[in-house]
Amino acid sequence: MSNLGRRKFILYSSAALGSSILLKACGTPPETTEETTTEEGSTPAAEGGDTIKVGILHSLSGTMAISETTVVEAEKLAIKEINAMGGVNGKQIEAIVEDGASDWDVFKEKAEKLIDQDGVAVVFGCWTSASRKAVKDVFESKDHILFYPLQYEGQECSKNIFYTGAAPNQQIEPAVDWLLENKGTDFFLVGSDYVFPRTANTIIKAQLDAKGGTTVGEDYLPLGNTEVTPIIAKIQAALPDGGVIFNSLNGDSNVAFFKQIADAGLTPDKYPVMSVSIAEEEVRQIGPEYLKGHYASWNYFQTVETPENEKWVADFKAEYGEDRVTNDPMEAAYMMVYLWKQAVEQAGDAYDLEGVRNAAIGQEFAAPEGLVTMNANHHLSKTVRIGEVREDGLFDIVWSTDGPIAPQAWNQYVEATKGYACDWSDPAKGEKYEI
């Protein structure tokens, strides 16, 4: 082991304590491998007897609870369905739910707990990029598996994470292209003050430069801020005759933003807003009358017409109430449980993490949004759609790609990652290789 030198260091530095540390260090492997995974290879976690333990790690409290609780419901529904169908390989799934409390540090702590203490076979979790980045280290150092259900900014490709939401080229880029073609070339970018909007806007600016659009301004609201007046003034100054607003605000600020721009007279015919974090659930909370006529870009809308979707929406409403709606993150969360199940069935053993990871690549699933395929870069091929908010709070799908689009983990507009790709099916290529 590589840390012999340091063990000596301890021994010399504190002779009295050294012995205990040495005991500890040497005593670890035989005693505790049952409970913990070591850092080399994919050592199986605790065998769960008749059940397979899986972790669910989302915020049940704090600012993000509003969104993340819906994803938990979708995941629980999928697990319930799978259990009702006889489980995975004849074993029932046992979900262990942990609260990340909207705090990245807590996410990390709970991820460690799920893996080390509960010995889960997989974790379904996270919403914000910050929480995913925080737990990424944990999953990589313990060589475990995380399924992540959100569309995100890309520029990441972990061996241990499966991304079932959209990569930028499956949401943001088509949305920008569509706007350039149909709505105008002057863009004002509004976002929450954190990583996803900032990175997304970096991509959008690069794309606009490449395609002949202009970024007339951008501004960021702190998470939870509800005073939009200064931004409205900026938009009016920058786009006196109307233009496109590209909105990557998250959470509460969206409500304030749409209520206040509507009152300030920024109507969708002159100032169409394209949102990438607003789905059916958010529309319901903001109020459809403020959003009517604005646009959103997703892979899934509740109004998608597939038999799988019809069934899923009905099942979801039966489980959680007639008044509930489904949306893209929930759909991604729902289907990722199935994707994992298929991978486990192919690998044979849920705790053979390496096997499950390899088996996951290439899995196809008829999801509510249509057919999805897990690519070698751990992202899904997905269909892209653009929807317009209508009176009842659902979306009219105004545009969609002909079929699933292959995901790009590394962005092809941003200078630093141009020409790179990711491929986990080939150990020589891995996280980032030049095409």
Next chain:
Amino acid sequence: MTELLIGIFNGVSIGSVLLLSALGLAIVFGLMGVINLAHGELMMLGAYTTFVVQNVFRSFGEPWFNLYILFAIPIAFLVTAAVGFGLERGVIRFLYGRPLETLLATWGVSLILQQFVRSVNWAIIFGVILFLFKDVLRWVFLKLLAIASLDKPSVRNWGQKLTIPVATVLSLGLIFAVNATKNEFLTKAWFSARNVDVTAPGWLQGGVSFGTVQLPYSRIFIIVLTLICLAGMYWFINKSNWGLRIRSVTQNREMSSCLGIPTAKVDALTFALGSGLAGIAGVAITLLGSVGPNTGQNYIVDAFMVVVVGGVGNLLGTILAALGIGVVNYLVGSGTFVTLFTSMQVPQFLLDIATFFATTSMAKVMSFAIIIAFLQFRPAGLFPPKGRTAEL
């Protein structure tokens, strides 16, 4: 010229929200020296009340639905005033003279209120009702003991001591028991952790057009509402009997008490009044932003800044502070300085600084920095208390 007017209007509209949310806080702080960290959560309760009123009025049909907000204001006032009254009687009155402890206790209350709206269902309501009627329970218990001729002073004493713990355990037991029934109606959370949708009535959507810009009706409504609240407060404090008492307690608590003013009642009343104003502010913010369990947190710190800058016990200070902070926030955040500096040919570094702070989040940093700088000149706020009551 219009631009200047628009700028002033925008600054004032930001300021009026601040003022409305800080008004109740200022009164409570001025009178009792109590920092109420649960003030934001009282606003949130006001907002949730608006949500409930809206849903009730929706079932009444069109002419009524449009007017729901006018009814929501007094109802929200009463609801939050009642909660504030309970808070004062139940917690804060035991902590007078210990402002720092009050601060921590009210923080605890704010956490409880946040979780309360997330998980409130009939089971919890039953538990709360049971707890509120703990004195009745004790009375019944003692009567039963009396019948069993076990009524001794020591028993009474224990009864007094054990009321709250026993009532707590009983209420929690009831909540768990009802939740365990899994009855759909009794255990379904009313609001859940998600935001709720409050829609402004039709006549508050849109605005008055001035050339390219539009002054939103909702902002005008809030400004008017703030003015009405101010006028009401002014009248109440300066013209009514209870206002007189409040003023006298603010100036000298011991002396007022000696002169027969029921200071305990004055405290409870003031606190209820301050909480009620938070409820009205809660109605106002539904027009602008989201309504959810975290709503209060978004406003509370700004409200405190207003109180600190405005100084204690002077409405005028609070007003000026709120408007000042609003205007600064607007001017910095909207990049007005950047345009101004560009046209004025000022040195490059000034322009760089202005650009650096010209986003909404950095404007906040800037305005806090200005506040701390301001306090160097006027440590006790704009209008510090004068005379003997003023501390060294």
Next chain:
Amino acid sequence: MNVVLSRRDKEKKSRTRLFIEAGVIVALMILTMVVLPLVLEDFRLKLVGRFLAMAIVALGIDLIWGYTGLLSLGHGIFFALGGYAFAMYLNLQLPEGEMPEFFMLYGVEKLPIFWEPFRSLPFTLIAMVVIPGIIAGILGYLVFRNRIKGVYFSIITQAALLVFFNFFNGQQKLINGTNGLKTDSSFFFGQRVGEPSTQLIFYEITIVCVLLVYLLCRWLTSGRFGRLLIAIRDDETRVRFTGYDPTWFKVVVFAISGAIAGISGALYTVQSGIITPNFMEVSFSIEMVIAVAVGGRGTLSGAILGTILVNAVRTYLSESFPEIWLFFQGALFLIVVTVLPDGIVGWVKDVLLVQIRRLTGRDHPLTYPAIAEDPVIQSEKEQLTKDEV
């Protein structure tokens, strides 16, 4: 019945106490440094390490709140600054010419200038103590100079907290914004920080730091300086009239407290593996304060005990009942403030021990212990009794 103590007895007694205290400390050190690593699994041990790191900042808070009576709601700033300082150093442990990976996300090509000094370990070690200390000192000076105190002070520290939060949160290009800095995959003296064996070293270092900071605070609070702090807490005006200028004492003690928080933050960061602006959220700082209150402010042991207890309960409750954790936390605040104002240690001292003594018949209530124990009065008393006889 009175206990009569001569000066020698008194000295003896205080020496015995010192021995008992030293004994307890040694026992606790052995327990935490040797026994716990053998008994607990890695994951739990890491938690204990984090709690102990939090105990350090609790000592700092106790110093200014328990002893000096200033309630700071802004200790998250100093905690996070210490954490960021160390995390920046760890993030820079890269091959020559490379930059931390996250900069790529925002298209930053040149390392921001203020990162440069953090390449050096000595500078970092000094900076993670001194920077929070200086910032606390400046903030303290600006506030105390104007005799701002009480809740005003608390609110201003909270506002300062928000300024720092917004700044760190908004500056992706400088400091990675919301995502914060991660340390687990960095290298410290050639060892991966996230490795259990490296973590064990940080754990042991944390315990040593707890001890050192405890001794520092004990030394600060026991002598003249300590008495002056308590005097400021109890009646600042009188201190001023006695000829002291409380401002500088307050500034110094606030700066020390901030520096202590910096150490704590750095140790916490390496053990949790991440530092984010979330540590500068309002709730985190208030939670630290309440932990001290639970243990008992004005007693150093109380601060440590309370922090470990509250964090342990928090971990347990949020694992078992995540959805109702806030109820418990809120109730905890209320109960501590209303029923247990002196915290657990205060309750043990004032209520429990008294009750036990009473039950065991070793109760010696002294109305005015200072008078009763004064040797002059004793000898006078003896004289009087003699005379009577």
